Amino acid sequence: MMDILFGYGLLLFAPLVFAYAASSDLFTMRISNRVALIFLIAFPLFAYGIGMSWMDALSHLGVGLITFIVVYLLWMFKCIGGGDAKFAAVAAIWLGPELTLWFFALSSIYGALMAIGFTVVRSGFLPGFLVKMEWALRLYTVKRIPYGLALGVAGLQIYAISDWMDAGVRMALS
Template sequence: MIAQFQAILLAVCPALLIVAALKDVTTYTIPNWISLALIVAFFPTALALGLPMNTLGLHVALGVGALVAGMAMFALGWIGGGDAKVFAAAALWLGWPASAPFLLVTALAGGALAMTLLAMRSILLRRYVSAGPAWLSRLAEPGENVPYGLAICIGGLVAFPTSSLVLALSAAPL
């Protein structure tokens, strides 16, 4: 019963990352409540899984570091403010050593997303994409932003199984 409760708590992170990605792709915004919910849900999850205090501190440090990096990327105009916040909240959940695959996969997914959007925005494909839903047509508009929340979600979902939280659940006695 306890393991089921812990698993439910763990499911909050991937679920909210998916919601963030869907919101970003369809509206080019990631509501603040998603990042806030990720941050707030992390602490009871970490406590329920018995995360040691030094590991908890490392998670917090990585989250703060990711927030600083995200703010710098936002200041440079590379990502949006919602992307920076959800990036930091995901890093808080992932901790070490999952942050390395998170960064790598997020960067690769971001590059693939940018290339896909460039193709969609080409003269050859834009007319076909514009026949779809309004949010898809907007993605195909030349000069529009890149919904980087999708890349952050992919990176987070790929790295999540290697996070210390998931490893703590799998190490817990049944």
């Protein structure tokens, strides 16, 4: 019974975190430190639960550390927001060395498409019904891009092909 519940946890936890981070950045233009912290704290629990070896866990943490250094530098030069940087580093820990480059490649593509889309939308007028929505007005007037949306969508897509998802399906069906 516990394996089945744990399997459902694997199937739901990370996707919900990715979706929450994406929607949070879209609607508020920030990703809370709590989201990254909860995601980080849950990693060793889930890694232990699937029987991840110490070497694999350390490689995941190593990728996260390298990612943190890179995104910290990007944050210092005001290329990305702090919430995006912290969330990207923790996402890299979860995705590990096999999937992190794919994650950032997809995030870059989605981020570029968003930047183009926001530039086009912001060059025109905001429709009247959207002016009344605080989050839509903020997206229109603030000259930043909520890249957490790109990170979240890419994370959902990459997590779906991860070992975590395979383990979750196996455990949930056992």
